[in-house]
Amino acid sequence: MSTLLEKIDKEKLPRHIAIIMDGNGRWAKEKGEDRLFGHFHGVESVRNIVEGSAELGIEYLTLYAFSTENWDRPEYEVIGLMELLVSTIRKEVESLDKNNIRLHVIGDMSMLPEYAKKELNEALDITKDNTGLNLIMALSYSGRWELLNAVKSIAWEVKSGRLSVENINQDTLQQYLCTSGFPDPELMIRTSGEYRISNFLLYQLAYAELYFTGVRWPDFRKENLYEAILDYQNRERRFGKTGEQLVVG
Numbered sequence: 001m002s003t004l005l006e007k008i009d010k011e012k013l014p015r016h017i018a019i020i021m022d023g024n025g026r027w028a029k030e031k032g033e034d035r036l037f038g039h040f041h042g043v044e045s046v047r048n049i050v051e052g053s054a055e056l057g058i059e060y061l062t063l064y065a066f067s068t069e070n071w072d073r074p075e076y077e078v079i080g081l082m083e084l085l086v087s088t089i090r091k092e093v094e095s096l097d098k099n100n101i102r103l104h105v106i107g108d109m110s111m112l113p114e115y116a117k118k119e120l121n122e123a124l125d126i127t128k129d130n131t132g133l134n135l136i137m138a139l140s141y142s143g144r145w146e147l148l149n150a151v152k153s154i155a156w157e158v159k160s161g162r163l164s165v166e167n168i169n170q171d172t173l174q175q176y177l178c179t180s181g182f183p184d185p186e187l188m189i190r191t192s193g194e195y196r197i198s199n200f201l202l203y204q205l206a207y208a209e210l211y212f213t214g215v216r217w218p219d220f221r222k223e224n225l226y227e228a229i230l231d232y233q234n235r236e237r238r239f240g241k242t243g244e245q246l247v248v249g
């Protein structure tokens, strides 16, 4: 049994972990391979981390798989990623279902090619009654896109008279985010040594603990996840209060 795993306090697990899966391209280039080779190997990490999260009893796992800005990558890479997405979902949906994992998607689905939308919708439907890990794929997602959408929807509600400006509060805003119904992530992990958010969950990460590792995504495994969780468990989450206030309770 893993010693890292034993060290994790099961009573203090984050309910929601969000991951920016970065570094596939560099991982491949370092091996003299094409970027798509890196994405292909990144799928094995997804499988491993989903399994590890489910085993631990994590309730929500959000994986940033494709950003709004990633549409601007060379066409062959975008197409390669879409095809990989579809073939992976097709291959994995049965095992997700068997493991009681419920798939969710956040992002601008309208941007996705029809064949990808169809495959995703089927997988969402197959897993919709599952009650274990909630696996949230951020696809064609960006925090600014999400906030803009929320603002527009709220403006429509006000314009139609269904909502009054005085009644808009933080709960209202949360309801219009793609993540309504999910708790905010307590832990955000980014792989590959970049120290930025890259338009991920801008609103929801307000008080997340951030964990950065140089490990490239295709090399990221359960042990790396355990390390991140242990690091998280040693942090003092203050939410604006003083350390002394936290001790008093």
Ligand code: IPE
Binding pocket: 021, 022, 023, 024, 025, 026, 027, 065, 066, 067, 070, 081, 192, 217
């Ligand atoms: C992350 O790896 C996967 C996606 C953004 C789709 P990258 O493709 O960004 O890899 P690097 O950062 O160029 O190494």
Ligand code: IPE
Binding pocket: 020, 021, 022, 023, 064, 065, 066, 067, 070, 194, 196, 198
């Ligand atoms: C963020 O990675 C998006 C995903 C991992 C899906 P990027 O590689 O696109 O981010 P930047 O360009 O380095 O900020």
Ligand code: MG
Binding pocket: 022, 023, 024
């Ligand atoms: Mg990158």
